[in-house]
Amino acid sequence: MDNKRKTALVVDDDEDYLFQMEVNLQRLNYEVKKAASVKEATAILGENRNLDLVLVDLMMDNMDDGFVLAHKIRRINENIPIIMTTSVARDTGYEFDSVKGENREWLKIDKILNKPVRFEQLKTVLATLKQVLPGE
Amino acid sequence: MFKNRICKIAVVDDEEGIRLGSKSILEAFEVKVDEDKESLNFQIDEFSDKNSFVNNLEKEDDPDLVLLDCKLPDGNGIDILEEYLSDKDDIIVIIITAYATVENAVKTTKRGAFDFLAKPFTPDQLRHSVRKAVNHLYLKRKAAQLEKKQKSIRFEFLSVLAHELKSPINAVEGYLDLMENEILGDKINKYSKIIGNCTDRIGGMRKLIMDLLDLTRIESGQKKREVTRIDAAAILRKAMANFKLSAEKNKVELEIKAPDKLEINGDEGELMIIYNNLISNAIKYNRENGRVTAKLSKSEQGMEIEVEDTGIGLKEEDQKRLFQEFTRIKNEKTRNIQGSGLGLSIVRKITDLYQGTIEVNSKYGKGTVLKIKLNSSY
Numbered sequence: 432m433d434n435k436r437k438t439a440l441v442v443d444d445d446e447d448y449l450f451q452m453e454v455n456l457q458r459l460n461y462e463v464k465k466a467a468s469v470k471e472a473t474a475i476l477g478e479n480r481n482l483d484l485v486l487v488d489l490m491m492d493n494m495d496d497g498f499v500l501a502h503k504i505r506r507i508n509e510n511i512p513i514i515m516t517t518s519v520a521r522d523t524g525y526e527f528d529s530v531k532g533e534n535r536e537w538l539k540i541d542k543i544l545n546k547p548v549r550f551e552q553l554k555t556v557l558a559t560l561k562q563v564l565p566g567e
Numbered sequence: 568m569f570k571n572r573i574c575k576i577a578v579v580d581d582e583e584g585i586r587l588g589s590k591s592i593l594e595a596f597e598v599k600v601d602e603d604k605e606s607l608n609f610q611i612d613e614f615s616d617k618n619s620f621v622n623n624l625e626k627e628d629d630p631d632l633v634l635l636d637c638k639l640p641d642g643n644g645i646d647i648l649e650e651y652l653s654d655k656d657d658i659i660v661i662i663i664t665a666y667a668t669v670e671n672a673v674k675t676t677k678r679g680a681f682d683f684l685a686k687p688f689t690p691d692q693l694r695h696s697v698r699k700a701v702n703h704l705y706l707k708r709k710a711a712q713l714e715k716k717q718k719s720i721r722f723e724f725l726s727v728l729a730h731e732l733k734s735p736i737n738a739v740e741g742y743l744d745l746m747e748n749e750i751l752g753d754k755i756n757k758y759s760k761i762i763g764n765c766t767d768r769i770g771g772m773r774k775l776i777m778d779l780l781d782l783t784r785i786e787s788g789q790k791k792r793e794v795t796r797i798d799a800a801a802i803l804r805k806a807m808a809n810f811k812l813s814a815e816k817n818k819v820e821l822e823i824k825a826p827d828k829l830e831i832n833g834d835e836g837e838l839m840i841i842y843n844n845l846i847s848n849a850i851k852y853n854r855e856n857g858r859v860t861a862k863l864s865k866s867e868q869g870m871e872i873e874v875e876d877t878g879i880g881l882k883e884e885d886q887k888r889l890f891q892e893f894t895r896i897k898n899e900k901t902r903n904i905q906g907s908g909l910g911l912s913i914v915r916k917i918t919d920l921y922q923g924t925i926e927v928n929s930k931y932g933k934g935t936v937l938k939i940k941l942n943s944s945y
Contacts, residue, residue, distance in 0.1 A: 445737075
C-alpha cells in the first residue's frame, strides 16, 4: 500500500469554501493546495504535474471556467481525477450523478458534486474513485 | 414582425368579384407602421370556399390577415372563426358580409373578429379597414416581442440573483457540516473564527436582499419620495460618522470637505443611499492606511458630491461595467471583498431621479474618484 501523503488542489473563488475543503481533505489525509482562480490554478499545476486529485468549481469569473480548467488539467496529466463542484446544477442542466464513458471523454471530469459538499459525501466519492484513495 | 415586410392576406369569399377586386386593390396598397418608419405591402391568396381555406391553413404558413365572408357554399364564416381561428392569436380577421346586421357584428366580434366590412364596400372602405387591422396587429406583435424580451432579461437577472444567494447559504452549510463533524474538537470557543465567517456571509446576504428591495422599489416607483428642503452637508456628516468603525477596521482615514450647510430640494433617504454606497465602496476597495475624501459643493443646478479613495482603482475595461447589475469586479485584489453588486446600480437609478450625472475617474492601482451631480431645482 502506498503510504505517501497525497496532494489535492481545490479551485474555487469562494474563500470560505476553500477553507472548508482544506479542512475536510486534510482529515482525509491529503495535503491541500488552494487556488482562487483559473490563473492561480494553472500556476500551481505548472509546478505540480502529479497531483492526486483536483476539485474545481464550475462557475468562477466565467460561467464555464471549471470546464476550461478541466481540459487544461487533462492536457497536463491525463490521469488526475477531477471532481467538479457546482451550486448551479439545476439551472444549467449539468445534473448527473456520475460521469461515464463519452461524457467523461468530453467533459474531462470524473464526478460532479452539488454544493455544499459535506464531509461524508466527499469521503464516499473519494472512495469510489479508487485510484485516488490515499493509503490508510 | 412581417416576413420580408409583406403582410399575407387570405381572401375567403365565394364571389369572384370580391376576391379579384380585393386582390387588385390590396396588391397596389401600402401601409405604414411603426410611426411611419416601416411600410408593408400585401400578398393576396384567394379561397372560394371553406374547405380550400381550411386545408391551406393546415399546410401553409398562417396568413397575417383573413378577409372572411360570412356565408360560404360549404360553411359559415363564424364557424371557421370559432373552429379554426379562435386559438390563433397572431391572425387578425375582418368579416365580410352582405347581412350587415348589428346582431352579426356582435356575434363575430365576440368570436374574435377584429372588424366588420359590409358588402358592397368601396376600395377606400377596404383600405381603411385593412390599414386599421394591420396597425393593430403590428402593435400587438411588438408588445409580445417586448414582453418576451423582458421575460428573458428577468430570467437572467433571477438566475444571477439565485447564484448570489446560494453562495452564502452553501458557505454557512459547509461550516455547519464542519461543526457537526467536530473538526476542531468539542469546545465551542475553537469555532469562533468559523462562526464569525458565517455571520459575515449572512450579513452579506442580508445586504443583498436590502439592496435588491431598494432597487426594485426605486425601479417600480413604489418607493415614496419625500422631497423637502434638506441639508446635504449635515446628511453627509451623518453618513461619514456611520462609517467610522468600518473605516477604523480597514485602517482607512475619513475626511470631509464640505460647507457647514448646503440646502437642496431632495429626499433625505435617497441622498443617504448615494452617500452610503460611495463611502462604503471607497473604504472597501481602499488600501491599508489609505484615505477617503468626500467633497461636497454647491453647483449651478444643485449639488456635487465627489468621493475619492486611494485604493486599488479600476482597469479601463472594468469602468464601463461598473453600473451593471451584479457587476463585481473580480480580481486578486477584490476577491475577498464582500458586496451585493447592486450598490452602484441603485446609485445610478437615484441619480436619474434627480436628472443627475455620474462621472468615474479611476487609475488602476492608484484610486478612484466618483463624482455625482444632482439637479435639485427641478
